[in-house]
Amino acid sequence: MTPAAMGDAAGLGGLTVGAAAAHLGVTVRTLHHWDRIGLARPSGRTGGGYRLYSAADIARLHRVLVYRELGLPLDEIGELLDAPAVDMTGPLEQQRGQLLERISRLQAMVGAVDRMIEAARTGILLSAEEQIAIFGERWKPSLTEGARERWGDTAQWAQFAERAARMTPEDWQRVADTVTTLEQDLASAKRAGVRPGSAEADALAERHRAVMNASFDCTLSMQVCLGRKYVADPGFTAYYDAIEPGLTVWLRDVIDAHARERGIDPDSATWV
Structure with missing residues (x-):
């Protein structure tokens, strides 16, 4: 209902409880409750005893909604509305300031949700140019798209997207540096003949899992599945073997x- 139509209806005797509820965006049950507790009573009744809200009643209800939005309990709202008439400029300005603060917080929340949505779609909130600058020339931005297609419906991808939404380019640079150092150490250990199962190899396996844990909670069983994926996927194999020939199988x-x-x-490990 438009303001003009609301005014006309109120001038003709008032709005019914249903029309008033629709105009205010509340439920009829809410208006009945506020009537029962004396917070906002309609000033009129139809011949059949039904509630009718005048323009003044609607104005009071609007004030109730403003105070409620500010988080005030209904009993305090009633006290404010029934207080002796005073200059309301100061309180209204204070209310306006509080509303603007709330709007600012909500806008920040919307921005955070937008980042989470974008992170869920893309995996990394960086342009293709930024990704290559941070992760190196061998990095292919399409890898994140492939990862989303492969794991986008998993809890791990959701966890990764939530964490990625909070990360800055500087955060990603630290991740890239950690990964680069790990890859160099893996290659050095492979060249030095470090045996799988040795203390040195186990420490490298834990460092690898720690890198995964930065994106999602990676169990030992999940890590095994990743190692098998590296060997089975030609793209992963090419990536690791370019660092050191045979590194993919050795890492697995x-x-x-x-x-x-x-x-x-390892032969029966699952993604859990």
């Missing part, structure tokens, strides 16, 4: 041995 064996020592059978 390191992960498998580490998991086996901790009671996980």
Whole structure:
């Protein structure tokens, strides 16, 4: 109902409780409750005894809604509305300031939700140019799209998207530096003949899982599945073997041995 129509209806005797509720965006039950507790009573009745709200009643209800939006309990709202008439400029300005603060907080929340939505779609809130600058020339921005298509409906992707939404380019740079250092150490260990199952190899497996844990909670069983994926996927194999020939299979064996020592059978590991 438009303001003009509301005014006409009120001038003709008042709005019914249903029309008043629709105009205010509340339920009829809410208006009945406010009537019962004396917070906002209609000043008129139809011949059949039904409530009728005048323009003044509607104005009071609008004030109730403003105070309620500010978080005031109904009993305090009633006291404010029934207080002796005073200059309301100061209180209204204070209310306006509080509303603006709330709007600012809500806008910030909307921005955060938008970032989470975008992170869920793309995985990384960086442009293709930023990704290459941070992760290096070998990085392909399409990898994140492939990851979303593969795991987008999993709890781990949702967890990754939530964390990614909070990350800045500087955060990603720290992640990239950590990964680069790990990859170099993996390659060095492979060249040095470090055996899967050794203390040094186990430490590298834990560092690998820690990198995964930065994105989502990665169990030993999940890590085994990732190691198997590296070997089965030509893209992953090419990536790791470009760092050091044979690194993909060696890393899988390191992960498998580490998991086996901790009671996980790599041959039956699942994504849990």
